[in-house]
Amino acid sequence: KAGVTQTPRYLIKTRGQQVTLSCSPISGHRSVSWYQQTPGQGLQFLFEYFSETQRNKGNFPGRFSGRQFSNSRSEMNVSTLELGDSALYLCASSLYGSGTEAFFGQGTRLTVV
Amino acid sequence: QKEVEQNSGPLSVPEGAIASLNCTYSDRGSQSFFWYRQYSGKSPELIMSIYSNGDKEDGRFTAQLNKASQYVSLLIRDSQPSDSATYLCAVKGALTSYDKVIFGPGTSLSVIP
Numbered sequence: 001k002a003g004v005t006q007t008p009r010y011l012i013k014t015r016g017q018q019v020t021l022s023c024s025p026i027s028g029h030r031s032v033s034w035y036q037q038t039p040g041q042g043l044q045f046l047f048e049y050f051s052e053t054q055r056n057k058g059n060f061p062g063r064f065s066g067r068q069f070s071n072s073r074s075e076m077n078v079s080t081l082e083l084g085d086s087a088l089y090l091c092a093s094s095l096y097g098s099g100t101e102a103f104f105g106q107g108t109r110l111t112v113v
Numbered sequence: 114q115k116e117v118e119q120n121s122g123p124l125s126v127p128e129g130a131i132a133s134l135n136c137t138y139s140d141r142g143s144q145s146f147f148w149y150r151q152y153s154g155k156s157p158e159l160i161m162s163i164y165s166n167g168d169k170e171d172g173r174f175t176a177q178l179n180k181a182s183q184y185v186s187l188l189i190r191d192s193q194p195s196d197s198a199t200y201l202c203a204v205k206g207a208l209t210s211y212d213k214v215i216f217g218p219g220t221s222l223s224v225i226p
Binding site: 033035042043045048056058090098099100101102103104105106107 | 144145147149155156157158159162201205212213214215216217218219
């Protein structure tokens with residue numbers, strides 16, 4: 001059974017640009033959650049999507065957005081990149097959503113220069 | 114008060130010993146609790162979930178939950194050098210059924226051969 005797949009694995013972007021990250025959950029899983037991980041802040045929740053609907057959102061500015069498609073694949077977009085957006089972005093897939101066992105992808109390492 | 118707290122460590126134990134990792138949380142109504150292991154440069158990997166008071170054992174790992182005291186712990190018996198990693202405690206809030214999962218800052222464990 002394939003795991004959670006995130007693409008790309010690494011990205012280097014310039015301040016002011018925008019970026020789109022992709023996450024394909026485990027087959028059959030309808031929930032995808034996104035997290036930002038930095039050495040100083042740890043794992044911070046961005047948002048959760050379940051069956052194409054955003055169910056929850058963390059305390060991030062509106063530059064961070066996401067969506068989920070009918071096949072449960074999810075994308076996260078960050079506009080007007082700032083240096084502080086450099087982080088490891090992780091997505092986690094679960095069968096029933098928040099509060100049930102979630103499995104992480106390998107992450108996308110974003111560097112903003 | 115932070116929502117999920119863990120000792121940052123590093124916690125050092127000799128090979129073969131029991132490693133004890135602790136986590137406290139602030140939301141008294143929380144119902145779902147998870148332990149993840151994260152090796153350096155890798156994504157978090159689910160070790161255990163626990164939902165009811167008491168102990169839950171899986172191989173060398175035992176999770177303990179005490180909702181009255183608002184803490185959850187992870188015991189690792191017969192610790193091995195391969196257990197050296199950061200251990201993340203995650204708690205699902207109870208405000209709504211769609212509440213987000215909050216991660217603690219993690220405890221770094223080092224098992225000394």
